[in-house]
Amino acid sequence: DTEVTQTPKHLVMGMTNKKSLKCEQHMGHRAMYWYKQKAKKPPELMFVYSYEKLSINESVPSRFSPECPNSSLLNLHLHALQPEDSALYLCASSKPRGSEQFFGPGTRLTVL
C-alpha cells in the first residue's frame, strides 16, 4: 500500500460548525504533515507530527486543531472557521529522514 488517503474529498461547512478531516497511511511512515493550499498558490505547511508528537506548528490559528491518534492516522479538527479558510487541505507522510513526501488527494474545504 503506497498511498495516502484523505476523507472527505469535499466538505462544505458553516462558520459555527465543528468538523474533522482525516488522513491515513499504511507505509510505516512516522512523519505526517498538514498543508493548506489556496488556488494557484503553493502548499503552505501547517503542522508536522514526528513519531506521533507535534514537532512543527506554523503559528496556525487555534480554530485548527491537529491530532495524531497513532502512527497511521492524522486528523485535523475544525471549529469556528472563517470563509478565508476555504482551501485544499493536503495531508502528506514521509519517513522521518526520508527523501520524499507522499501526498494524499486532499480535502477541498468551503466555509460559508
Next chain:
Amino acid sequence: GQNIDQPTEMTATEGAIVQINCTYQTSGFNGLFWYQQHAGEAPTFLSYNVLDGLEEKGRFSSFLSRSKGYSYLLLKELQMKDSASYLCAVRGHNNNDMRFGAGTRLTVKP
C-alpha cells in the same frame, strides 16, 4: 527564513526540452525537491537533490548547486500531459520542515 524563487509561467512545444530554474536562500539546507502538480490534484514527487550535480530519471533531470543556491528541472521530449505546475521545495535543518516555491505553470503546446 526561506526565500524560494521560480518563474511564474513557461510555455514550450511538444517534443522540445524545457528548463525550469529555482533559486533559494535559506537559513538551513537539507535537500531540494521537485514536485509536479496538475490542476486540482495533489503534488507528486519528481526528484530529490542533496549533493551538487545532476540526477537523471527518464525524461526528467534535476541539477543542484548548493554554493549558488540554484537548481533546475529539465524536462525532455515534452508531452502534452506535462502541462502542470512544477514546485521547487527546500528542506531545512529540521528534516520535516519543507517549504515550497510558488510554482511554475508549464503549458505544452502542440
